[in-house]
Amino acid sequence: MAKLTFLGLGAMGAPIARHLAGAGHDVTVYNRTRAKAEAWVDAHGGRLAPTPAAAAEDADAVFSCVGADGDLEAVTLRKDGCFAAMKKGALFVDHTTASAKIARQLAVEGKDRGLLVVDAPVSGGQSGAEAGTLSIMCGGSDKAMAAATPLMQAYSSRIVHIGGPGAGQTTKMVNQICIAGAMQSAAEALRFAQNADLDLDKVFEAVSGGAAASWYMLNRWKTMSEDSFDFGFAVDWMRKDLSIAIEEARSNGAALPFAALADQFYGEAQALGCGRLDISSVVKRLPKT
Amino acid sequence: MAKLTFLGLGAMGAPIARHLAGAGHDVTVYNRTRAKAEAWVDAHGGRLAPTPAAAAEDADAVFSCVGADGDLEAVTLRKDGCFAAMKKGALFVDHTTASAKIARQLAVEGKDRGLLVVDAPVSGGQSGAEAGTLSIMCGGSDKAMAAATPLMQAYSSRIVHIGGPGAGQTTKMVNQICIAGAMQSAAEALRFAQNADLDLDKVFEAVSGGAAASWYMLNRWKTMSEDSFDFGFAVDWMRKDLSIAIEEARSNGAALPFAALADQFYGEAQALGCGRLDISSVVKRLPKT
Amino acid sequence: MAKLTFLGLGAMGAPIARHLAGAGHDVTVYNRTRAKAEAWVDAHGGRLAPTPAAAAEDADAVFSCVGADGDLEAVTLRKDGCFAAMKKGALFVDHTTASAKIARQLAVEGKDRGLLVVDAPVSGGQSGAEAGTLSIMCGGSDKAMAAATPLMQAYSSRIVHIGGPGAGQTTKMVNQICIAGAMQSAAEALRFAQNADLDLDKVFEAVSGGAAASWYMLNRWKTMSEDSFDFGFAVDWMRKDLSIAIEEARSNGAALPFAALADQFYGEAQALGCGRLDISSVVKRLPKT
Amino acid sequence: MAKLTFLGLGAMGAPIARHLAGAGHDVTVYNRTRAKAEAWVDAHGGRLAPTPAAAAEDADAVFSCVGADGDLEAVTLRKDGCFAAMKKGALFVDHTTASAKIARQLAVEGKDRGLLVVDAPVSGGQSGAEAGTLSIMCGGSDKAMAAATPLMQAYSSRIVHIGGPGAGQTTKMVNQICIAGAMQSAAEALRFAQNADLDLDKVFEAVSGGAAASWYMLNRWKTMSEDSFDFGFAVDWMRKDLSIAIEEARSNGAALPFAALADQFYGEAQALGCGRLDISSVVKRLPKT
């Protein structure tokens, strides 16, 4: 069994790290807010370390799942970050949803230090993390993937090696772009049906089996109709993710009219106090008569 | 077996009528362009009539599947339309995607004449019509539904009685509103992935199983990547349908920002010559680098 | 002096008719709600008639300014409409903002009856009507324009003959399309400035003289900043006008993404109770922090 | 007369620096591409220096007008940047359109070094710079403004002190947000008019005097109608500016649906090869029938 380090025990990181411990690995954790690390060690064993660097010493592999680019930089490249402390030949796997730019930068910095680096954003949400059924979209060398895959199998049902460094993050952007329109249109459709006084269950029965179907339609129609939003994937995260995708599109020449507009509508949802609610709360900005 | 009439032997009407004949009913057909009616009778038997009125005389039930509101009015209420010729107690089922307003008007006119009327737009496309697996969303009285259901079972896998007159059409609008964003976002996502030089098959493998999934993503990702659009649901029809939905929203107070914007983008697709191509051809207006 | 008829004494029609009376013409008025016609006659003289037809008998010219297509049809072509009653060679001038289609239809029907017809939508608002400084964009024959121009000079500062029947209405659509984006962007800019805690007067001073300037920015910045909306051009009218333009674009092949989106945002404004307020009230749907 | 330094002799910087020299000041210039600096000195006198630091030594005031945030950082804070070389009490005025964040950062860094700092983005374009009639929107302390104002008067017709550090840049964002919708709607309106076969000059005559008027409508209607775009304010710059504004809105809580959508449409214009053309070239993406 391997000696592993996990940085960032948030909603996603904590259950992922648990699956790694459950698979028999020796796991050292670090979390900025120490109490979370203590609670995790109490529940799942292993050790905690006071800094990413301390946590990473001697590890075979270091995993991270923090917030955004700046946070990822903080736990890797800045003072007390893990990169300087990692041993040659060790593996670094990042599950944060971040930019392709930082993924590529970490790959370069890692190469200089003899590290194997994989950018590995996930989809499946907190429930997928808890159940160990995440989809992981990966960027990195074949060698890095060969090292990472057996470890990631502890918590995923699908691992796809897309391409070189950054390809995992770019694929996650594709994922979020798809969501933007499907979610908004499901919201528009639901409100339209409500305003038309249709029986929402019957409408769902009639339209959910065909071309109108989307994950968001199938999984959020009922909850939207009940004004229930306190779960799922947060608007704040979605704005971060769309901002990353829109920024990337500036350099690859793609146009994203719906994603850009959805991003603004999520901004309106934030203003309505929905920042930490599921993105289906964007329905709240649509008039109900 | 019943004595049935079918008005409008287009891409949808012809196979639906065939399933009715195949179920053993005695079918009289009418088509504006007579040659199509002749070809249909040659292939499937039955009789043809020169006008909707002539076709409807003595029928137990009359079905229609024509283009839009004006066409529906032409085959029902105007000179030589079927309504004046139908016998008391007969059933009228309309499969056209039209406005809820005309559906309600036909219900009222039908009531005056002692007819049972169902607005019954379908989803499933031409392939669903051929296979006899359409989803039908219905508006009308219980009595009308009781008469229509056994007949419609010949070509559908799902029949949902949503509510009173117009409820079928309104539900079809919900369906098209859902499609608007899912389709556009799948197109944006595909172009973004192309511009980012990602392996499209691998991206599909990574994102198609989760929250990014939609019918359009699952069924059009590959065809869009092959620039193949000569099949499916035509842009011209989609514009008609979105125009109906946007118009309805004016009266029920719903806001449809994505549907309205999608409608304009389909207009841009029409200008690129995609009017009769599948709506996934909207991807053509997105820059490819 | 001429014998004139005016149909529709609303916010626009009443002052226009007053200018015609003030120019010395003999004016007979009709208004659906009789009380308004009585009040007008009390104030400005002339006669009132119980129907458009009765009002139009023997008139040299008939003017109308009603709501939308259906209303225009009601006062012209339907039972008791003016067309049947007008004498040969008489002039019909319509100031309603309506579709180009009905304008062309009236031109055709008018021709059959030997009437001269001008579609003549206006801009300048109620204040322009009161002041007699409207801009009039006209469609019709040269002969019809020659007859209409001297009469319209009583209440306009600019009269432009754009082209044949319908060209006036189509030009009014151009006008409303321009407004759509300028208004929304002025609203976005104002809210952005408020949220950034900038001194709004100084911002106005800095940006109003250059490329950011628009009529809406110049005339609504201050009122928006004071949450004052009870004046000006109503959201309900704007939705009607945008709907006409979007419909027209379906047939002339233009794409109107901003106008279509603005139309939906005005729908959201209506849901906030702004239907009868100035269109700058669309700022209300933008978050203020 | 003062000893001045000018960093960045581009389309805007060169004429601004010329006005300063013309006002009798002793001007030292720096330009990354040395040839431009040589040409400027040949034409207008003064001296050139090989680095921003060298250029700034002993100057009473340093002006800059470079590309974007990163460029501004390069000429100020990085190695050979001017900040380290400037004498205590000297003034720094930046005319770059950049983020409010870097403006505030320069103000803080400047304060530490005893410098007076003004963020002073301009509007008026290259022609305004040539003519010396720029509008300048300023952020900084009263003391810094007192020092900057007499110098800036050499090339501006309007100088507004909006507020503290960053307020100039934030006001420039307000300016660009206003432009986004006015420009796009003028483009939609023009194409609509073309597709409707209207006489464009007459339409302009009819609509340009009222509520449809905007700077872009007044100044770009004719050029768009002639497909002339090789002048004015470049699409590439506009994308940078909108990106800054959209980013700022993320933190101040404003929603910018039109600006965000316009940004994407400018991206489509870039893909059509319009990056260096005037932003009115966005009309090219609209179908012409």
Ligand SMILES: NC(=O)C1=CN([C@@H]2O[C@H](COP(=O)(O)OP(=O)(O)OC[C@H]3O[C@@H](n4cnc5c(N)ncnc54)[C@H](OP(=O)(O)O)[C@@H]3O)[C@@H](O)[C@H]2O)C=CC1
């Ligand atoms: N939630 C979801 O459904 C999904 C989330 N993701 C992505 O996964 C990532 C994590 O999300 P989630 O777990 O929900 O987020 P949480 O907010 O629950 O957790 C974030 C974790 O990152 C740590 N962290 C953040 N910033 C820093 C920093 N500067 N230095 C050190 N540690 C830091 C936090 O530490 P502390 O405890 O001290 O705050 C915490 O452990 C994000 O990129 C998100 O977009 C991807 C798919 C789904």
Ligand SMILES: NC(=O)C1=CN([C@@H]2O[C@H](COP(=O)(O)OP(=O)(O)OC[C@H]3O[C@@H](n4cnc5c(N)ncnc54)[C@H](OP(=O)(O)O)[C@@H]3O)[C@@H](O)[C@H]2O)C=CC1
């Ligand atoms: N195609 C699809 O995938 C789907 C289509 N629909 C809807 O089904 C309806 C029919 O579509 P589809 O079959 O594809 O269309 P087609 O164009 O293939 O057929 C239209 C039929 O209507 C007839 N028709 C049209 N106008 C008139 C009129 N004024 N008077 C008499 N007959 C008329 C046509 O006659 P003629 O032969 O003389 O032209 C033809 O038989 C539409 O409302 C469409 O939106 C719904 C779901 C999916």
Ligand SMILES: NC(=O)C1=CN([C@@H]2O[C@H](COP(=O)(O)OP(=O)(O)OC[C@H]3O[C@@H](n4cnc5c(N)ncnc54)[C@H](OP(=O)(O)O)[C@@H]3O)[C@@H](O)[C@H]2O)C=CC1
């Ligand atoms: N208000 C403005 O700033 C501008 C308005 N316009 C356009 O001018 C037109 C009139 O606007 P405005 O005067 O403000 O509207 P108002 O609502 O004030 O007046 C409408 C007038 O039309 C009459 N009317 C409406 N429907 C019918 C009908 N079916 N039969 C008979 N009479 C009818 C009304 O009669 P009753 O009194 O019985 O209701 C009333 O006299 C509209 O098309 C509008 O878009 C154009 C530019 C500016």
